[in-house]
Amino acid sequence: MNTQEVAKVNNKYQLGFWVYLMTDCLLFGSLFATYAVLRGATYGGPTEADIFEMPFVLAETLILLTSTFVCGLGLVAAKAGKQTWTIILFGLTMLLGIAFLAMELSEFSKLIGEGFSWQRSAFLSAFFVLVGTHGAHILAGLIWVVVMLVRVTQRGLTPNNLRRLSLFALFWHFLDVIWIFIFTVVYLMGVAK
Amino acid sequence: MLGQLTLEAFQKGLIEMGAQIGLVVGGLVVVGLLFYFKKWKWLWKTWITSLDPKKIGIMYLILAAFMLLRGLADVLMMRAQQAMSSGDATGILSSDHFQQVFSAHGTIMIFFVAMGVIFALFNLIVPSQIGARDVAFPFMNSVSFWLFFVGVALINLPLIVGEFSAAGWLAYPPLSGLEYSPGVGVDYWIWALQIAGIGSLLSGINFLVTIFKMRAPGMRMMKMPIFVWSVLGSVSLIIFAFPILTATLGMLSLDRLIGTHFFTSDFGGNPMMYVNLIWAWGHPEVYILILPAFGIFSEIVATFSGKRLFGYKSMVAAILAITFLSFTVWLHHFFTMGAGANVNAFFGIMTAVIAVPTGVKVFNWLFTMYRGRVRLTTPMLWFLGFVVTFTLGGVAGVLMSVPAIDFQVHNTLFLVAHFHTMIIGGVLFGFFAGLTYWFPKFAGFRLNERLGRYAFWCWLIGFLTAFVPLYALGLMGAVRRMDHYSSELGWQQLFIVAGVGVAIICLGVFFQLLQLVVSIIQRKKNMVGADPWDGRTLEWAMSTPPKEYNFAVLPTVTERDAFWEMKQKKQLPSRNYEDVHVPKNSGIGVMVGMSALAAGFGIIWHIWWLALIGFIAVLVLLIVRLTSDDTERVIPRAEVERLENMKAGAA
Numbered sequence: 001m002n003t004q005e006v007a008k009v010n011n012k013y014q015l016g017f018w019v020y021l022m023t024d025c026l027l028f029g030s031l032f033a034t035y036a037v038l039r040g041a042t043y044g045g046p047t048e049a050d051i052f053e054m055p056f057v058l059a060e061t062l063i064l065l066t067s068t069f070v071c072g073l074g075l076v077a078a079k080a081g082k083q084t085w086t087i088i089l090f091g092l093t094m095l096l097g098i099a100f101l102a103m104e105l106s107e108f109s110k111l112i113g114e115g116f117s118w119q120r121s122a123f124l125s126a127f128f129v130l131v132g133t134h135g136a137h138i139l140a141g142l143i144w145v146v147v148m149l150v151r152v153t154q155r156g157l158t159p160n161n162l163r164r165l166s167l168f169a170l171f172w173h174f175l176d177v178i179w180i181f182i183f184t185v186v187y188l189m190g191v192a193k
Numbered sequence: 194m195l196g197q198l199t200l201e202a203f204q205k206g207l208i209e210m211g212a213q214i215g216l217v218v219g220g221l222v223v224v225g226l227l228f229y230f231k232k233w234k235w236l237w238k239t240w241i242t243s244l245d246p247k248k249i250g251i252m253y254l255i256l257a258a259f260m261l262l263r264g265l266a267d268v269l270m271m272r273a274q275q276a277m278s279s280g281d282a283t284g285i286l287s288s289d290h291f292q293q294v295f296s297a298h299g300t301i302m303i304f305f306v307a308m309g310v311i312f313a314l315f316n317l318i319v320p321s322q323i324g325a326r327d328v329a330f331p332f333m334n335s336v337s338f339w340l341f342f343v344g345v346a347l348i349n350l351p352l353i354v355g356e357f358s359a360a361g362w363l364a365y366p367p368l369s370g371l372e373y374s375p376g377v378g379v380d381y382w383i384w385a386l387q388i389a390g391i392g393s394l395l396s397g398i399n400f401l402v403t404i405f406k407m408r409a410p411g412m413r414m415m416k417m418p419i420f421v422w423s424v425l426g427s428v429s430l431i432i433f434a435f436p437i438l439t440a441t442l443g444m445l446s447l448d449r450l451i452g453t454h455f456f457t458s459d460f461g462g463n464p465m466m467y468v469n470l471i472w473a474w475g476h477p478e479v480y481i482l483i484l485p486a487f488g489i490f491s492e493i494v495a496t497f498s499g500k501r502l503f504g505y506k507s508m509v510a511a512i513l514a515i516t517f518l519s520f521t522v523w524l525h526h527f528f529t530m531g532a533g534a535n536v537n538a539f540f541g542i543m544t545a546v547i548a549v550p551t552g553v554k555v556f557n558w559l560f561t562m563y564r565g566r567v568r569l570t571t572p573m574l575w576f577l578g579f580v581v582t583f584t585l586g587g588v589a590g591v592l593m594s595v596p597a598i599d600f601q602v603h604n605t606l607f608l609v610a611h612f613h614t615m616i617i618g619g620v621l622f623g624f625f626a627g628l629t630y631w632f633p634k635f636a637g638f639r640l641n642e643r644l645g646r647y648a649f650w651c652w653l654i655g656f657l658t659a660f661v662p663l664y665a666l667g668l669m670g671a672v673r674r675m676d677h678y679s680s681e682l683g684w685q686q687l688f689i690v691a692g693v694g695v696a697i698i699c700l701g702v703f704f705q706l707l708q709l710v711v712s713i714i715q716r717k718k719n720m721v722g723a724d725p726w727d728g729r730t731l732e733w734a735m736s737t738p739p740k741e742y743n744f745a746v747l748p749t750v751t752e753r754d755a756f757w758e759m760k761q762k763k764q765l766p767s768r769n770y771e772d773v774h775v776p777k778n779s780g781i782g783v784m785v786g787m788s789a790l791a792a793g794f795g796i797i798w799h800i801w802w803l804a805l806i807g808f809i810a811v812l813v814l815l816i817v818r819l820t821s822d823d824t825e826r827v828i829p830r831a832e833v834e835r836l837e838n839m840k841a842g843a844a
Contacts, residue, residue, distance in 0.1 A: 012406050015405060019432060020398055023398070023435070027440050033470075034455065034470070037466055038461065041460075043454075118447075118453045118454075119452040120460075122461030125447075129447060129453065143812070143816075
């Protein structure tokens with residue numbers, strides 16, 4: 001394929017992926033709406049202020065933001081054709097993503113250990129599913145980046161791999177945006193009351 | 194090991210046992226015939242693994258046709274029950290079975306007939322009408338189809354093993370919650386819809402990108418055929434609405450599987466939340482179905498009046514207005530929720546407003562016919578029938594948009610009659626018109642006109658006979674989903690009339706099947722060329738039946754009604770052939786489907802290892818496919834030239 005054809009194909013995938021991200025946005029929108037309705041429905045269980053530990057969540061947030069920053073650098077390296085740097089930076093992205101996910105899971109298991117699982121109240125159901133859906137997306141992203149690391153090592157920075165890396169970067173940024181909303185709507189507004 | 198699946202799940206009542214044995218025997222016969230005629234390889238190579246949207250479209254159509262017959266069988270049982278079950282008589286069905294039947298009827302007709310046919314037409318018509326060879330993402334298209342297939346499989350499996358949901362076609366909680374529906378029925382419903390719904394969402398993305406990025410050179414947005422505009426409206430709605438369905442079904446299933454409390458009536462759950470969410474998807478869904486039907490009528494009326502469509506720009510504006518407004522009316526499905534007078538007034542007004550762009554379209558069609566050379570072919574008959582029924586149903590809809598009236602007729606057969614008028618008289622008539630219109634393009638011969646007319650008149654008369662009594666019954670207070678009523682109410686005669694109407698509709702369906710068979714037998718006599726109706730849009734510029742690559746040389750568009758323009762200017766298609774790229778066949782789509790089927794079945798029956806294997810298989814298959822760089826095949830220039838020079842019919 002010549003560069004013009006590559007650009008045409010990329011263009012198609014870019015639009016398709018953006019549209020997919022918007023549908024995902026609506027999925028989260030539905031979950032946010034549900035959370036907003038159910039946040040007060042604690043049924044005698046804990047409220048938001050009782051269970052959220054802000055320093056811990058802030059650390060989680062900073063790790064995820066750093067991971068996205070590194071991911072952006074990785075894409076710059078990939079576009080410059082620097083394969084080793086690409087692998088290092090996307091590898092770092094992955095490690096930070098794993099750290100984020102581990103922290104989220106530890107928060108979940110701590111809550112469950114205290115008897116505050118999703119079965120306790122509608123508020124907790126909405127909390128676990130909203131935050132957990134984001135976590136599941138992170139997991140999907142981690143699988144994606146692992147596959148890409150293998151492929152880039154095997155086949156180098158081909159036009160196809162470059163496209164896939166740039167779509168991954170879009171996805172990772174998108175998850176960052178969603179997390180900012182979760183951080184604000186769920187955590188900050190939760191403890192502010 | 195096998196979760197909740199036990200041998201008892203296969204034991205059925207008499208009626209269901211008939212369906213069960215019929216399905217199993219029918220399946221075995223088909224498999225046997227495929228072995229006998231050694232057709233497996235052909236089936237695999239030409240159909241199952243094909244990424245050609247025309248092939249995929251035809252497969253959608255076949256599944257949808259079977260589902261129409263299934264949905265019709267449900268209708269017969271419901272009509273028989275309601276005609277008989279008055280006073281001391283209890284009819285043929287138990288209450289529980291009756292509830293399963295109407296739940297299945299609604300679900301199947303909307304998700305697996307109507308959605309199936311619109312995706313069939315998207316696949317068959319959209320690429321060629323915009324002068325493209327393919328959709329934007331051919332492999333994703335195949336995955337969409339096979340996920341739809343999984344939905345069809347899961348919605349019919351209850352006939353063989355287990356039971357279906359008895360909670361209505363939208364499964365309102367708390368009835369659909371674990372407490373009141375402990376069996377597998379609601380889970381069948383959830384996962385059939387969830388899996389098929391993800392397929393629909395992927396199709397929506399695919400066709401949006403196709404329309405935006407794959408149009409022939411020169412085809413600006415305002416030069417697109419109206420059908421493509423209507424598809425653009427429809428897929429935009431899919432993209433906005435289906436994620437809400439995915440989230441909602443996900444939450445309902447979590448309520449049932451892991452004990453969350455989104456929609457339960459205790460622990461702070463909120464069932465009305467579900468009703469809001471499901472209709473925030475459900476109302477746009479209605480327009481997802483009707484917009485393509487509007488598009489079909491626009492093409493047909495212009496072609497058979499021999500004129501340009503009247504008011505193209507206002508048509509586009511109307512489509513966009515409907516697309517937007519359809520998201521502002523969902524609350525009219527539950528005015529009785531108690532949201533308060535102001536909220537109800539807002540949604541009532543918005544509902545009435547949406548009738549305005551719809552009215553614009555009807556007038557545009559009528560003005561297109563005005564002073565045209567109208568040919569009264571079968572597609573035009575469907576159109577004229579549609580104008581009558583759709584206007585009738587539309588007026589009933591505007592009546593019900595007034596909250597005060599809605600409080601009176603809410604949950605009655607008046608409502609049932611209204612939405613059937615829209616879906617049968619609107620969507621279904623539109624599809625029948627479109628299928629008759631486009632059939633010769635893909636088959637190479639016309640459908641028998643006389644039998645087509647018989648079918649039309651049976652459908653129209655049968656429809657009115659079946660549903661006018663329901664309007665009356667609704668006003669008399671007959672509630673929907675009723676399996677028995679007191680004989681003193683005097684309703685039985687009207688129910689019997691409605692049953693007669695359905696029998697006439699069945700006669701119409703019989704004529705349609707006969708029409709297909711007779712047309713195939715007489716195909717030599719009804720052979721047609723590439724342009725049997727003197728068409729206006731680019732699909733008629735393809736050869737008949739179309740080649741895999743649609744156009745040997747992509748057409749250049751200068752005007753609306755591009756093909757009409759070419760014929761006026763006596764422009765011959767260019768012969769500067771080039772190498773053509775087409776996607777290679779791929780078996781991964783069907784494998785993804787089968788893995789999703791295993792996963793769905795596993796979740797429904799709590800066979801967790803099966804669910805896990807299915808899910809991991811989907812993941813691995815997608816990774817294999819999405820990291821593959823070898824997906825295209827080249828048809829060399831010489832081969833294209835040879836194919837193009839062959840006489841039509843010799844292929």
